[in-house]
Amino acid sequence: MELFSEIYGIYYDIVTKILQKQCITKKEMNEMAQKYGFDESPLQMLPKLLDKTSWRLLTEKQQHYSSKLQKSPSMPLTMLEKQFLKAVLSEKRCWLFLEEEDKKRLELLLKEVSPLFRNDMFHFFDQYQDGDDFEDIAYQKRFRCIHQAMKSKHIVIIKYFGGHRREKRILHKGNFLPLKWEYSQKDDKFRLYCMKIEQSGKTNTMVLNMGRIVSVEWTSEKIDSHVEIQKILYSRRAKIPIVLKITPERNAIERFLVEFSTYEKESEYDEQTGICTVRLWYMKNDETEVLIKILGFGPVLKVLSPPFFVRQIKQRINRQMELMAKQTPSLYPYKIREE
Numbered sequence: 001m002e003l004f005s006e007i008y009g010i011y012y013d014i015v016t017k018i019l020q021k022q023c024i025t026k027k028e029m030n031e032m033a034q035k036y037g038f039d040e041s042p043l044q045m046l047p048k049l050l051d052k053t054s055w056r057l058l059t060e061k062q063q064h065y066s067s068k069l070q071k072s073p074s075m076p077l078t079m080l081e082k083q084f085l086k087a088v089l090s091e092k093r094c095w096l097f098l099e100e101e102d103k104k105r106l107e108l109l110l111k112e113v114s115p116l117f118r119n120d121m122f123h124f125f126d127q128y129q130d131g132d133d134f135e136d137i138a139y140q141k142r143f144r145c146i147h148q149a150m151k152s153k154h155i156v157i158i159k160y161f162g163g164h165r166r167e168k169r170i171l172h173k174g175n176f177l178p179l180k181w182e183y184s185q186k187d188d189k190f191r192l193y194c195m196k197i198e199q200s201g202k203t204n205t206m207v208l209n210m211g212r213i214v215s216v217e218w219t220s221e222k223i224d225s226h227v228e229i230q231k232i233l234y235s236r237r238a239k240i241p242i243v244l245k246i247t248p249e250r251n252a253i254e255r256f257l258v259e260f261s262t263y264e265k266e267s268e269y270d271e272q273t274g275i276c277t278v279r280l281w282y283m284k285n286d287e288t289e290v291l292i293k294i295l296g297f298g299p300v301l302k303v304l305s306p307p308f309f310v311r312q313i314k315q316r317i318n319r320q321m322e323l324m325a326k327q328t329p330s331l332y333p334y335k336i337r338e339e
Contacts, residue, residue, distance in 0.1 A: 010037055011045065016075055018049070019057060019067040026050065026063070083116035090115060092134040093183075096143045096190075124185075131188025132211045145216045146192060150178040155197060157217040160208055171214070174198075176206075177223055186289070207285055237264075238287070241279040243304040244294070248274040252300035259293060291316065 014036050018029055029049065033042040048054045050065075058065040067073075077085070088094055089106055098106075133139055149156045158176050161169040180193040190210040195203050246253050253276045257267070264281040282290045291312055294301060303313050 011041075013075070014041065014045065015049070015057070016073045019069060020072050021067075023064050023066055025065070029065070079113075080116070082110060082113045086110045086113045087115035087117050090119060096134060096140055097147065099144070124188075127185065128187050132190060139210075142213055142216045143190070143210065145218060146178045146213075147181075149218070150180075153177065153223050155219050155221045155223065157219060158194075158208070158213055159215040161212045161214065169212075175219070175221075176208075179205075182207075184289070186293070207283075237281055238284050240306045241265075241281045242290070242294075242306070242309055244278045244280065245302045245304060246276045246278065246297075247300045248276075249300050252297060256297065256301065263290075 014033055017032055017036065018024060021028070026046070029046060030042045033045050037045070049058060050060075052060075057068055059068055085106075089103075089110070095103060146156060146158075148154075155175050155177050157173065159171060159173045162172050175197045176194040177197060178192060178194045182191045182193065183189070184191065192208045192210055192213075194206055194208060196206050197203055246256050253269075256276075256278070260280060266279040268277045270276070280290075291309070294303065295313065295316060303310050
């Protein structure tokens with residue numbers, strides 16, 4: 001039983017799923033081991049499961065297998081897991097994905113459990129203060145309606161405000177197929193990747209700020225065909241990646257990888273110099289946000305390419321230096337040349 005060295009480890013989970021099946025084939029077991037385990041999991045687990053003298057958990061009949069256990073195995077939560085769950089349930093964003101009845105049931109089940117941590121233990125010093133109002137009941141209903149449509153592939157009618165300036169925002173309306181959520185830690189806002197469906201049948205991929213959506217109306221129309229979300233998102237990705245060099249000072253490499261953990265990237269680390277070279281891909285509509293994030297790292301990070309992005313970096317730095325020079329001219333006499 002050497003594979004069962006970790007309590008509640010991945011092998012326990014895979015075997016539990018296999019034993020919960022009333023009837024399963026060798027091919028299906030192999031697929032489950034590949035899906036939920038590692039590349040080598042089928043090679044390590046299946047011989048043990050199928051060997052009649054090893055684990056002896058399965059009964060074979062006409063190349064089909066069933067569990068020898070009288071009851072279906074379950075995985076009870078540990079106290080640490082319950083404490084973590086209690087802490088997560090106190091997070092206001094959590095209730096966007098749960099109905100009120102689910103909230104009451106979970107609170108009752110975890111009534112005697114103390115949370116692992118409290119939200120007031122964390123302070124986000126680099127987060128904007130105008131984030132979405134996650135506790136607004138109307139916001140929660142709109143979010144859940146869109147989320148349900150996302151799972152069932154139903155088309156919804158969305159009314160939303162467009163435009164950058166608040167005084168010039170225009171109310172728009174259209175039929176949309178929700179595709180994917182994206183949460184911005186810095187903005188504290190949700191964005192919705194969706195496909196707008198015109199009356200002519202033409203489609204267009206859009207990104208809507210959840211805070212600007214004012215109403216969501218459910219429709220009976222459903223898209224049964226497979227929608228390749230990654231392909232759609234790939235079409236919105238910048239064609240040329242940003243190439244950066246990060247020095248190890250101030251724990252910059254680790255901070256950068258955490259900050260851009262949700263972005264597609266390739267990293268190369270030079271052990272002799274301690275410098276990390278990163279190729280970073282981003283969505284076109286996120287260019288300004290990425291630019292601001294990169295500038296926040298200061299001198300420990302250098303942008304090498306593409307040229308148009310380097311120019312934007314220089315323009316931003318020069319603009320900041322000009323503003324500071326107005327206050328103390330003698331300290332900021334220089335300007336970065338924009339090539």
